Amino acid sequence: MEKNNADIKSNPGHGVYNRILKYAGVFGSVQMLAMLVTLVLNKVKSVWLGPACYGITESMNRNTDVVKNLTNLGIQTVAVPEISRTVGTDADATGDSILITRSWALLTAIAGMAVCLLMSPFLSRWAFAGDAGYTVGFMLMSFAVAAAAVTGGEMAVLRGTGLMRQVAFSQLFASIVSLCLSVPLYWFFKLDGIIPALVLSALGTMTVTCCYSFRAYPYSARPFSGQVLRKGFGMIGFGVFFTVAAFLGAWAWSIIAKFLMDKGGQELTGIYSAGYMLVTYFATLLLTVNDSEYFPRLSSVAADKERLQSTVDSQAQAMLMLSAPLVICFIIVMPLVVYVVLEYGKFHSSIALAQLAVAGVFFKSVSQPIACIVLAKSDQVTYLIQETICYILLVICVICGFNLYGTVGIGIALAMWELLYLGLVLTISRIRYGYRLAGKVVISFLIQAVLVSGASALSVCEGEDVLAAGFVLLAVSATYTLVFFRKHTSF
Secondary structure: OHHHHHHHHHOHHHHHHHHHHHHHHHHHHHHHHHHHHHHHHHHHHHHHOOHHHHHHHHHHHHHHHHHHHHHOOOHHHHHHHHHHOOOOOOHHHHHHHHHHHHHHHHHHHHHHHHHHHHHHHHHHHHHOOOOHHHHHHHHHHHHHHHHHHHHHHHHHHHHHOOOHHHHHHHHHHHHHHHHHHHHHHHHHHHHHHHHHHHHHHHHHHHHHHHHHHHHHOOOOOOOOOHHHHHHOHHHHHHHHHHHHHHHHHHHHHHHHHHHHHHHHHHHHHHHHHHHHHHHHHHHHHHHHHHHHHHHHHHHHOOOOHHHHHHHHHHHHHHHHHHHHHHHHHHHHHHHHHHHHHOOHHHHOHHHHHHHHHOHHHHHHHHHHHHHHHHHHOOOHHHHHHHHHHHHHHHHHHHHHHHHHHHHHHHHHHHHHHHHHHHHHHHHHHHHHHOOOOOHHHHHHHHHHHHHHHHHHHHOOOOOOHHHHHHHHHHHHHHHHHHHHHHHHOOO
16 A cells, blocks of 8 residues: 555656546446346347337437437536536535526426427427327327436436446446336337337436435425526526537437438338447446546636646546457457347347447547537537537438448448547647647557557458457557556556
8 A cells, every 4th residue: 555655646647547447447347237237138129129129219219319408408417517616615505506406407307398298299200201100109208308307417416526436326226227127018018118118217217316316415406496597597508508519419310310210211220229239338338437537527627727638638548548458359249249139140230330330439538538628618619519510420421331331331430420529629629728639648549549440440351360360459459558557557
């Protein structure tokens, strides 16, 4: 212990990387358990229901996401720095921030439910090629929209007050609850059980999150109090811009889902959804520390240019070093993952898509810490411009990728989109805030990017030596990462 303390004192950077690894370990291990639970659920869905299940789920989720993001005012994100600034300094101010957050979250839950009910006929026709048969389904999803708004508010309370362990375990138990509620519905009702399962899972997640949040901070909300609502106008001001950006993002994904539904129906949409689902779970597992621990920490130093530079550089370097060997490993084992998690015969086309798309997670590990700068600074206009360009690029990349190379092209497109987004946030952060990625981070990025790109290229090759070459790339990347953390941490 004395040696560790001495190391940290002699090299303050050790403390930063120690902190990042600590939280990555805590959240990573819990997220791993949550992901395993979710993968069990997806195995059940793939065997019992097939690709059509994923197609319906994708269309329902993406289009209700439009409503969620249109009405929730980004409270789950914008409230975090507002709460975190008061923690440890003024208990009354912290209580006021939590009251405001909960009041606005409840109000947006009511609004989201109402909008979803009203838009249900339109959403059904839009999502399912003119079919109004899912109108009742979208009406039921209004409960999921309301539940998500409440969950977002309570998650902001947990994150803003630094209750990271509670955040992690609430996500784990929410996954378990979703599994227990969904499996009987899929067994008895098959495809007809999809929408009830989505609704009950959202309500279950809300219940679990509220249990953790209410235990720490007893519930109090006054959504119709003019005084309380007025106090939240500053926070909501940014939330409006966040809402517009999130709405554009949800609409972009909705356009993609509709495009694939029109091109190939539920089967094609399901194959895409299943492949990208695996990538999303992996990204969540790897990058959740950014959302939970890094963003509040960055918000606290946003006004100090030097500390902000150092904080972003450290986070970006740590995340890219962690992500590279894991991404390469994921590419190598993807056929096995599809075999275990899905049903190999039905979802074989998802393998190449996921292998190529997962390279984007590596690029995201660098872009995400940088993209958080604009959020930490509450720079509304810049954030809206950044995200608008981002989602325009997404739609263009996916449509062009599919038209050129089919499902494989979607994987390439998603990886290229993340690379383009990295270039975008670097450019904006440089012009707007004077932030420039440190040279040492650039060098590490280029080395690991070559290794990740090599593994991605191998995924579309055939031959006996391909697997061996993949393991060589993995060994080089992992060794580089281990040497780095051995040098920069006291572990």
